[in-house]
Amino acid sequence: MKYGVISDVHANLAALDAVCRQLDAAGVERVICLGDTVGYHAHPNQCVARVRERCDVVLAGNHDRAAVGTLDPVEFPFVARHAIAWTRDVLEPEHAAYLAGLPCFDVLDRTTSLVHGALAPTPNDLLHISSPQRIAANLAALARRTERLCWFGHTHKPVVHTWRAGQVASQVGVVSIELAAETRYLVNPGSVGLPRDGDPRAACAIFDDGRIRFVRVEFDVAATRRAAAAAGLPRRASVVHRSLDEARSRWYHAISLARRARARARARF
Numbered sequence: 001m002k003y004g005v006i007s008d009v010h011a012n013l014a015a016l017d018a019v020c021r022q023l024d025a026a027g028v029e030r031v032i033c034l035g036d037t038v039g040y041h042a043h044p045n046q047c048v049a050r051v052r053e054r055c056d057v058v059l060a061g062n063h064d065r066a067a068v069g070t071l072d073p074v075e076f077p078f079v080a081r082h083a084i085a086w087t088r089d090v091l092e093p094e095h096a097a098y099l100a101g102l103p104c105f106d107v108l109d110r111t112t113s114l115v116h117g118a119l120a121p122t123p124n125d126l127l128h129i130s131s132p133q134r135i136a137a138n139l140a141a142l143a144r145r146t147e148r149l150c151w152f153g154h155t156h157k158p159v160v161h162t163w164r165a166g167q168v169a170s171q172v173g174v175v176s177i178e179l180a181a182e183t184r185y186l187v188n189p190g191s192v193g194l195p196r197d198g199d200p201r202a203a204c205a206i207f208d209d210g211r212i213r214f215v216r217v218e219f220d221v222a223a224t225r226r227a228a229a230a231a232g233l234p235r236r237a238s239v240v241h242r243s244l245d246e247a248r249s250r251w252y253h254a255i256s257l258a259r260r261a262r263a264r265a266r267a268r269f
Contacts, residue, residue, distance in 0.1 A: 001029055001030060001208075002026070002027060002028050002029050002030075002206065002207070002208040002209075003028065003029070003030050003031070003032055003206070003207040003208070004019075004023035004026070004028035004030070004031040004032070004204060004205070004206055004207075005031075005032045005034065005151055005189045005204060005205045005206070005207060006019060006023075006031065006032070006033050006034070006055075006189060006192050006204045007033065007034035007035060007036065007061075007116075007151075007153030007154075007188070007189055007190070007191060007192065008034070008035070008036045008061065008153050008154070008156050008190075008191035008192060008193060008194060009033070009036065009037045009038075009047050009051065009191075009192045009193045010036055010037075010038065010039045010040040010041050010063065010191070010192075010193035010194045011037070011038045011039060011040060011041035011042060011043050011044040011047050011083075011087070011193065012040075012041040012043070012047070012192065012193030012194065012202075012219075012224050013041075013043035013046045013047055013050070013224075013227075014219045014220045014221075014223050014224050015192050015193045015202040015217075015219040015224065016047055016050055016051075016192055016193065016202075017050070017219075018202055018217045018218065018219035018220075019192050019202050019204045019215075019217050019219075020050070020054055022204070022215060022217045023204065023206070026206055026215075028206060030056040030057075031054050031055045031056060032055065032056065032057045032058075032108070032114060032151065033051050033055040033057070033058045033059065034059050034061070034114060034115075034116055034151055034152065034153035034154075034189070035058075035059040035060050035061030035062075035064060035102070035104065035116035035125060035153055035154075036061030036062070036063045036064060036116065036153065036154070037051050037058075037061070037064055037099070038063055038064055038067045038087050038091065038099070039061075039063030039064075039066070039067065039080060039083050039084060039087060040063075040079070040080065040083045040193065040194055040228075040233070041083075041193055041194075041224060041227070041228055041233065042224075042227040042228045042230070042231040042233055043227065044067070044087045044090065044091050044095070045090065045091060045092050045095055047193075048091075048095040048098065048099065049095065052095075052098060057106060057108060057114065058102055059102055059103060059104055059105070059106060059114055059115070059116045059125075059153075060099060060100075060102035060103060060104050060116065060125060061104070061116045061117075061125050061153065061154065062116070062117070062125045062126055062154070063080070063083075063084065064099045064102065065099075065100075065104075065125065066084045067084055067087045067088055067091055067096070067099065068088075068091070068096045068097075068099050068100040069088070069100075070100060078234075079233075079234055079235070082233065082234060083233055086231060086232065086233060104116045104117065104123060104124060104125035105119075105123035105124075107147065110146060110147065111147055111148055111149060112147055112148075112149045112150070112151070113142075113145065113147045113149070113150045113151075114150070114151050114152075115150060115151070115152050115153075116152065116153050116154055117129075117152065117153070117154045118134065118138050118152065118154075119138045119141040119142055119145075119150060119152075119186075120134070120137040120138045120140070120141040121137075121141075125154070127154075128154055128155050129152055129154070129155065129161070129186060129188070130155055132168075135161050135168060135170060135186070136168050138150075138152075138161070138186055139161060139162075139163035139168055139184060139186060140163070142163065142184045142185075142186060143163055143184050148179070148183065148184050148185065149179065149184070149185045149187065150184075150185070150186050150187070151187055151188070151189065152186060152187070152188050153188060153189075153191075154188075155188055155196070156190065156191035156194055156195055156196035156197070157172070157188060157190060157191075157195075157196055157197040158172070158173075158174075158188055158189060158190035158197060158203050158205070158214050159171065159172050159187070159188045160172075160174060160177055160185060160186070160187050160188075160212075161185070161186040161187075162183055162184065162185055162186075163183065163184040163185075164180075164182060164183040164184070165182070172197075174214065175213065175214055176211060176212060176213040176214065177211070177212050178210060178211050179210045179211070179212070187205070187212060189203060189204050189205035189214065190203025190204065190205070190214070190216075191203055192204060193224075199216060200221060201216040201217055201218055201219070202216065202217045202218075202219050203215070203216055203217075204217070
């Protein structure tokens, strides 16, 4: 079975259509979407409709949950919060109900699991697998499971993290890998709609018979930006908004630390 794996479309219709054409040309039989179909860009309804039509397994991401009201985007940065508020106003009820019913984690088969964000401490759509500590914790979590491969999204960067006999390694910029026995893999296919690895092309992956191939696809970036501008969706925050975001982040971090301290104090009594 040849799978196509996509993630983080973020309402970028031009990128999604370009990736779908590439997957069709490659003879992909099933498509998996790891979440965040909406957010940031100007075609949420069209992208949800396309994902519902084209994908066999779909996860919810944190932007999907924020758009349908099951996650408060209070800690999102300004551009993301602005896009979520706009998306809530335009998202069709049928598509909102669909997104609200999606899980953030699923098991594809006995060898493969899927998560939007991270496996540790529990499967979630909020934490990034990016720091060395989180990479190690998530590979350890995968090592305790029966699956040897877990696909994840959320970071918008293609990467392969491996665990073998307790040894952790990471690879970026690889074109393809062959899965080896006795090795566990955390693999991110990159972002369709909002790549953050310095390459503006849409990203996806193809998985076939133990081999993963990473694919980049050109799309009409200018058309995507024009549509976002016409919808009033900013590409970046102003200096003022960035400063406010930094202050908000420090405030919520302080609140989180205070809550943890209270929880530890209660646990002692």
